[in-house]
Amino acid sequence: MHPNSAFRPRQDDLAELLVREIGFAAIFASTPDGPRVAHAPVVLSDDRTTLQFHLARGNALTRHLRGANALAVVQGPDAYVSASWYADADQVPTWNYVAIEMEGVVRKLEAAELVAQLDTLSDQHEARVGANPPWTRDKMNPALFSKMTGAIVGFEMRIAAWRPTIKLSQNKSAEERARVIEGVEATGHGALAQLMRHLGGDKAGA
Template identity: 55%
Template sequence: MHPNSIFRLKGSDADQRATMEALVQEIGFGMVFAQTPDGPRVAQSALFSTGDGAVQFHLSNGNALTKYLHGTDALVVVNGPDAYISPDWYQGANQVPTWNYISLELEGSVRKMDDDGLVALLDDLSTVNEARLAPKQPWTRDKMDGALFDKMTRAITGFEMEIRAWRPTFKLSQNKPDADRLRAADELEKQGKKALAHLMREWVQ
């Protein structure tokens, strides 16, 4: 998390929480970090926000984290759009290069899910992501052989992390004059960084 408080979320606690949960659900992918007897390890996973203060994910049974996560504390990092910001895009002199980005750190305790919970997680993940492909007819696990599905799920483990700390960074040039921020957003638009440019224009108000 960036130490400058200007890059924090604004609004009521409820609004901030809703924004962070929406970010997890919209991006739907992140990194899971934890300490193991073999040293710190990280894994990448699809993420599902339960909407009530927890995030769910699954890992391969062969992953270096899987056998150690249950009952431990972990850190999940969700990264949004990011881009390099050139000093030439600001009007004032003596500027330095920087990087704008959105990132969310989630810290909490992890528990292993049972088999029914894992299957429900897989169904939730496919439902959310298949809906984004409309008008394509959504894929469901009914389309595959049940025995094969069971075999594949035995090769993975589902987890749920109860989030006790949310640490967001929304670094969108809030520390610059509006004219400079909007000029940088225009330049990012030219570079094809439309999502970050939009947030710099519309979110920082």
């Protein structure tokens, strides 16, 4: 989390919204072999208290996650901010970014819970794709589906702490933010520019 409180969203639902929209996280944990990270699609529970994910059974982190205190990080768009974009000459370059950290203890899911997670994931993302009809596991040979799910392991993190950082130049004036948005967009970072337009002012800052 960035130490400047201006970059912490004050709406309780903003970090949740970003986790649901992005839907992909890096999962970090300490292991006897040192710190490890895995990358996985995630499912946030309706009450935002748990985060589910699954990893390949052969992933080096899989055998160490059960009962571990882990960190999940969902990252949004980011971009370099040139100091030359500011009207004030006494500025330095920086980086604007979105990062949502969630920490908690992890448990391994039972087989039925893993299948439910996979169903939820496909339902959510097939709806976004707009496929008609959407893909479901009913289209697969059940034996093959069972074999493939046997190659992955499901987990659930009980979220004990949320640490979001929404760094979108909220500590700058509206005029300076407008210049940064223009510069970010001109350098090909349209998604970040859009976030800055919608979230970079009073809405995202404390």
